[in-house]
Amino acid sequence: MKRHFVTIKDIAKELNISVATVSRALRNTHDVKEATRQQVLAKAVELKYKPNFNAIGLVKNSSNNIGIILPVITNYYFSTVITGIQEIAFKNGYNMVLYLTDDSADREKDILDELSFSNIDGLLICISSMPDQSDRFQRVIDNGIPIVFFDRVPSGIKTSKIMQDDFNGAYKAVEHLIQSGYKRIAHFAGPAGLLFTEKRLEGYLAALKAHQLPVNQQWIIHSGFSQKCGEEDMLRLLLCDPRPDAVFAVNDRKAVGAILALKKEKIAIGKDIGIIGFTNDPISEIVHPSLTTVEEPALEIGRRSCALLIKHIHKKNFIPEEVILPTTLIIRESTKKSG
Amino acid sequence: MKRHFVTIKDIAKELNISVATVSRALRNTHDVKEATRQQVLAKAVELKYKPNFNAIGLVKNSSNNIGIILPVITNYYFSTVITGIQEIAFKNGYNMVLYLTDDSADREKDILDELSFSNIDGLLICISSMPDQSDRFQRVIDNGIPIVFFDRVPSGIKTSKIMQDDFNGAYKAVEHLIQSGYKRIAHFAGPAGLLFTEKRLEGYLAALKAHQLPVNQQWIIHSGFSQKCGEEDMLRLLLCDPRPDAVFAVNDRKAVGAILALKKEKIAIGKDIGIIGFTNDPISEIVHPSLTTVEEPALEIGRRSCALLIKHIHKKNFIPEEVILPTTLIIRESTKKSG
């Protein structure tokens, strides 16, 4: 268990100078002679000196870690967001500490409670789809740990948030459906209570309204985010009378589930029922027929939220920003009436 | 920047006892009166005390972090492995610090070099596909930081390794192809030099040999792991004379690439050319025709490797284990000659 590493004391001893000078030289403080600095640097390399983060953290009351709390990583969107985060974090000398909630509010609570704040300088959070626990997050912020929320953001907390343009993405999606000739458009929504889910629902509703198309509550089905949910929703939808001729799904996985269900029922996708998703998961290009969808800027969400968090960490009173990134409509086969 | 948290000193002061007693009570050391212990515990909750990991780490020369170094996380296998790791890590009070190499040996080197070992108790590594840098890893181990390798393991380092049964998985895959009536079987391999890639190649070769089938070097194509590589490999393969009637791909993404290329060329998958992959990525069920594949126990790989690493951390001289987990053949449409 006991390992001994080279410390600044070792460097100081070898060079016959004080630890303070070594410390200063290592950190490029300006009141140290260039020659001394070079000596120290050379010696540090020679001795393979590595700073002790615990000691630094203890003095500075900080770590070099940013925590990331999100539901799952086994999907395209989240793993891509993390890739974006890591890019910026690494560049700025921060490590990522990853926490997975499995989309459970209880787990989220446990993680937040057990978090030793000395171990984390700031938090990047995508909340679980369970009931809103805003006060819990507020307490963390009050403790001096900045939080930036992304994708799934809680309402009522004054801090930076970053998301894609869910409303307009949904609007564009539904409008594309309408322009493609579909008239009875259903929506497979996510669980109620999540802001982005509601924004997509609103976008859907607004597009229908703008084009004087009917809203049928039967055609709006709330369920989870999985492919399986998409299949089940579709089976339910097929029982409706009148039956919709298109579906806007809250994400690609549900859309893929819908496609799979339709194929089992031998219903022609595009021709009989058009499908559009949201995310631009690589799977949307591979599924047959390929899935029309709204691309989310996942990588950029990751980069931007990390950059924002770092600003919060550096400036105690950084004014919160709410960033909304644009989405892109990607037209493929699943919304072609004839092909 | 300066935040003040409750410390054991605060608890001691409130209770009129010494910090030593508080420290002992908090850690359930046995030489503290039960009544005192209860008082301390109650006060700790009341004051919302959170241990300072930096201080503990400084004294104990440890963190509570395990580092994970892997190429990318935007794919099913790796993100699932991480999910398994996190499950065990969380249970044991460890945090995961994530590092992405983007499959670059240079980046891997940078990460290893910049790693302040005071920040990490052990490392879980899946090496990049670039030339082997075993000495680099050995140095880390010599410094007292245990490493457990998973999936892509370097040869020549004596530490625990955990992988799926690549040889037998490949053997089963190719044998299934043979039993399905395919006779000219090609292999889309990964980059040369990676152990698991070689094991799969060996399994392929062994199965051919066991069934007295010809080995044609033209039919063995080495390239990257991406879907695009699979497409390109397939295009190249179609030029061969004689032309193979089946392909065993080193992973599902390449297999999917192959399927896509075949569809573009209007060649009947299964009937004209059979395809089998490796991983059981969810995509293999969605692609059309669905992909026969060899399932890897990704979640279990994560769990087991984390459990092993924790043993290494706890016992300085834990005897390294090499674990090989079984794979499962999953038969779908892409290897059906008629259907």
Added chain:
DNA sequence: GTGAAAGCGCTAACAT
């Protein structure tokens, strides 16, 4: 069973 005090490796006044 509890307290006093040293010290983990580093930074940051305060001296010189």
Added chain:
DNA sequence: ATGTTAGCGCTTTCAC
């Protein structure tokens, strides 16, 4: 420009 020293929050002898 450099040295001295206190102290970050905690654990751990060593006393009592």
